[in-house]
Amino acid sequence: MLGAILGYPVYSLVRLSLQKYQLFELLQHHGVYVGLHNFGSVLHDSVFWHTLLRTVVFTAVNVGLTIVGGTLIALLLVRVSTWLRLLLTLGLVLVWAMPQVVAVQIWSWMTNSQNGVFNYILTELHVGNYFQHNWYETTFSQYSMVTTLIVWGALPFVAITVYAALSQVPHELVEAAQIDGARAWRVFKDVTLPVLMPLLLILTSLSIIWDFGAFTQPYLLIGPGQQVQSNYLMSTYLYVEGYGRTDFGRGAAISLLMLAIVAALSVVYVRQMLRVGEEQ
Amino acid sequence: MRLPRGRLGWNALGLALFAVMVFPVFWMLSTSLKNNDQINSFNPIWFPGHPTLNHFRDAIHRPAFWTDAKNSVIVVVATVVIALGLSFFAALALAKYRFTGRKLFIVLVIGIQMLPQAGLIIPLYVALAKHNQVNRLSGLILVYLTFALPFCVWTLRGFLLGIPKELEEAAMVDGSSRLGAFVRILLPLVAPGLVATSVFAFITSWNEFIFANTLLHDDQHRTITVWLSLLYGGNRFVDWGAIMAASTLIAIPVVIFFLLVQRRIAFGLTAGAVKA
Numbered sequence: 001m002l003g004a005i006l007g008y009p010v011y012s013l014v015r016l017s018l019q020k021y022q023l024f025e026l027l028q029h030h031g032v033y034v035g036l037h038n039f040g041s042v043l044h045d046s047v048f049w050h051t052l053l054r055t056v057v058f059t060a061v062n063v064g065l066t067i068v069g070g071t072l073i074a075l076l077l078v079r080v081s082t083w084l085r086l087l088l089t090l091g092l093v094l095v096w097a098m099p100q101v102v103a104v105q106i107w108s109w110m111t112n113s114q115n116g117v118f119n120y121i122l123t124e125l126h127v128g129n130y131f132q133h134n135w136y137e138t139t140f141s142q143y144s145m146v147t148t149l150i151v152w153g154a155l156p157f158v159a160i161t162v163y164a165a166l167s168q169v170p171h172e173l174v175e176a177a178q179i180d181g182a183r184a185w186r187v188f189k190d191v192t193l194p195v196l197m198p199l200l201l202i203l204t205s206l207s208i209i210w211d212f213g214a215f216t217q218p219y220l221l222i223g224p225g226q227q228v229q230s231n232y233l234m235s236t237y238l239y240v241e242g243y244g245r246t247d248f249g250r251g252a253a254i255s256l257l258m259l260a261i262v263a264a265l266s267v268v269y270v271r272q273m274l275r276v277g278e279e280q
Numbered sequence: 281m282r283l284p285r286g287r288l289g290w291n292a293l294g295l296a297l298f299a300v301m302v303f304p305v306f307w308m309l310s311t312s313l314k315n316n317d318q319i320n321s322f323n324p325i326w327f328p329g330h331p332t333l334n335h336f337r338d339a340i341h342r343p344a345f346w347t348d349a350k351n352s353v354i355v356v357v358a359t360v361v362i363a364l365g366l367s368f369f370a371a372l373a374l375a376k377y378r379f380t381g382r383k384l385f386i387v388l389v390i391g392i393q394m395l396p397q398a399g400l401i402i403p404l405y406v407a408l409a410k411h412n413q414v415n416r417l418s419g420l421i422l423v424y425l426t427f428a429l430p431f432c433v434w435t436l437r438g439f440l441l442g443i444p445k446e447l448e449e450a451a452m453v454d455g456s457s458r459l460g461a462f463v464r465i466l467l468p469l470v471a472p473g474l475v476a477t478s479v480f481a482f483i484t485s486w487n488e489f490i491f492a493n494t495l496l497h498d499d500q501h502r503t504i505t506v507w508l509s510l511l512y513g514g515n516r517f518v519d520w521g522a523i524m525a526a527s528t529l530i531a532i533p534v535v536i537f538f539l540l541v542q543r544r545i546a547f548g549l550t551a552g553a554v555k556a
Contacts, residue, residue: 009426010395012403021406029410073297080294081287088294091302097538098305099487101505102527106304109311109520117307117324152304160542213396216489220509235398242402243494255399262396 013259016252023246031249038253048254051232052261055212058143058233062211065151067204070158071196075188077163089160096156104220107149111135136222139231146218150211158203165199166192212262215239234258312336312525319521335525342522344499348507352486355417355503359424359485360478366425367432367477368470374433375440397427401494408495415497423491428481435480439473440466479541483534504530 017038019031042048073092077085098106111118119130135145169192177187215235219227227236238258242251311319313331339345404423405414413419447465492503502510508530511523 008407009400009403012407013400016403016406026406026409076290076294076297079287079290081291084291084294084298088298091298093539093542094305094535095301096542097531097535099505099531099534101487101489101509102308102531103304105508105511105523105527106308109524110304110307112518112520115320115322115324120322120324152301155301209396213398215396215398220489235396239398239401239494243405248402248406251402255402259395259399262399 013252013256016249017256019249019252021248021252026246026248034249038249039257042250042253042257047229047232047237048257050229051234051237054139054232055234058147058214059208059211062147062150062154062214063204063207065147066154066158066207066211067200069151070155070203071162071200073155073159074162074166077159078166092156092159095152096160098153100153100216101220103149103153104217107145107221111145136226142222142231143218146214146221149217149221150214154207154210158207161199161203162196165196169195208265209262212265213258234261308524308527308531311520312528314521316521335521336529338519338522339526339529342511342526344502344507345504345526347500348502349504351417351501352504355421355424356482356485358417358421359428360481362421363425363428363432363481364474364478367429367436368474370429370433371436371440374437376445397490401490404491405494414495415501417496417501420492420495420503423495424481424485424488428484431484432477432481435477436470436473439470443469476541479537483537486534 016031018033018035019025020034020037021031025031073088077088080088110116113119113132113134113136118135119133122128122130122133135141173191174187177191182190213235214233218231218233219236219239222231227240232240234254235258238251238254241254242248310326310328312335313333314325314328315330315332315334318325318328404426408414408419408422411419413422443466447469487505488503489505489509492506493509496502496506508523508526511519511526
């Protein structure tokens with residue numbers, strides 16, 4: 001029975017992707033088999049390829065910032081005084097616990113063009129004149145805000161798990177390397193990193209899956225009414241094309257392509273990294 | 281005591297990081313307690329002078345706040361109770377007994393967690409429409425179970441595997457029935473696991489946005505998370521005080537429960553990678 005609950009959505013997705021299933025079919029509860037037509041129409045649509053490219057770049061930037069940033073925070077946690085470590089951990093857990101929709105509302109308020117505190121701070125820090133700057137005008141600027149929001153929310157999980165794994169790094173080895181005069185970077189690369197590698201691989205795969213499918217943050221922060229061809233991500237693309245325009249067959253085809261890409265991305269990456277690890 | 285060389289610099293960096301990370305949460309709280317003049321000021325006022333609870337009062341008197349909060353509670357409680365009941369027995373079967381298709385089941389459990397949720401909007405919407413479950417809380421509960429069950433089964437299985445079989449057997453040798461052994465020996469040992477999984481199911485279904493937003497269509501049936509997302513209405517003359525107050529109210533239960541089980545969730549997601 002459990003197997004049915006779990007397998008049904010995927011089975012239904014495959015079936016839908018091979019059907020014409022629009023408002024009429026939805027009311028009839030019955031789709032019309034059209035073979036690979038939906039896939040053909042999606043793959044011949046330049047919007048799909050642009051969206052895919054945008055999503056890949058978006059995912060790479062977000063995952064990169066999250067993993068590198070989270071690891072740096074974990075390394076910092078080891079070096080600060082105990083009271084500060086506790087304080088920082090508490091702060092990180094607090095951030096981690098913030099519901100996504102709540103975080104989106106905070107971001108909307110902080111970055112609003114009227115009197116957002118973000119513009120104020122940037123101006124005061126002499127980064128430039130951001131007085132009443134609108135962050136939601138261009139696609140790049142929209143996604144720079146979405147990225148700060150997602151990375152902020154994702155850092156705590158990475159930082160805390162990597163910090164836990166750092167306790168596995170053999171102390172004697174680090175000290176021996178330091179006595180031998182190894183620089184901090186070499187100690188990290190040759191002693192710490194190999195120990196962290198299995199965990200970092202898992203965290204990277206998880207982050208790829210989460211960020212590639214990110215929906216709530218881009219959809220709400222940019223605005224439900226502002227999802228257009230020029231700023232689609234895969235998730236918002238399939239949402240608007242499939243659900244918004246009630247073309248479920250086409251939406252299912254996009255979903256399936258997206259799921260296949262996510263699966264391929266994480267599998268290829270993990271295997272590649274494992275091979276590199278063995279060669280060294 | 282003198283601080284080791286370099287520690288001072290790291291501490292300064294750590295404090296700066298703390299300030300940056302926590303600032304958004306602080307800003308939410310601070311805004312929710314300010315009056316409108318302070319909120320709309322062009323130069324930000326960092327701490328609320330004369331804090332006021334007006335925005336909280338305003339938020340809970342907004343249309344549909346209580347209806348949608350009640351909806352959220354119904355969905356969350358139903359999801360947690362059903363998920364826990366079903367997954368406990370599924371986990372028991374997985375951990376204690378061997379059956380055909382066991383491997384396939386485990387692959388499915390992990391696989392469904394890897395799927396991006398946005399990719400499942402379409403098939404689930406169509407399936408629920410077929411059975412007249414769109415714009416109904418029962419339909420949403422069904423969807424949440426799909427996502428909660430795999431995680432609950434997986435986590436509980438981990439807890440059950442940690443219990444030595446001898447303990448259970450010893451109890452039965454002493455004359456307890458299978459049920460007696462279960463209640464007196466097994467249950468207390470898995471209790472922490474049950475608490476952890478139910479809190480996890482609680483948090484994910486309370487926070488969930490994508491499906492609630494897609495499957496529920498009117499004020500009478502929305503969950504509180506979707507209600508909050510609709511409080512935003514453009515860039516000008518937005519009532520940020522009420523939005524931040526409502527955000528605070530919705531985040532509080534999550535933060536409390538999250539603090540309780542944070543360690544276990546972190547471990548569950550990366551189990552096997554870190555040998556603690």
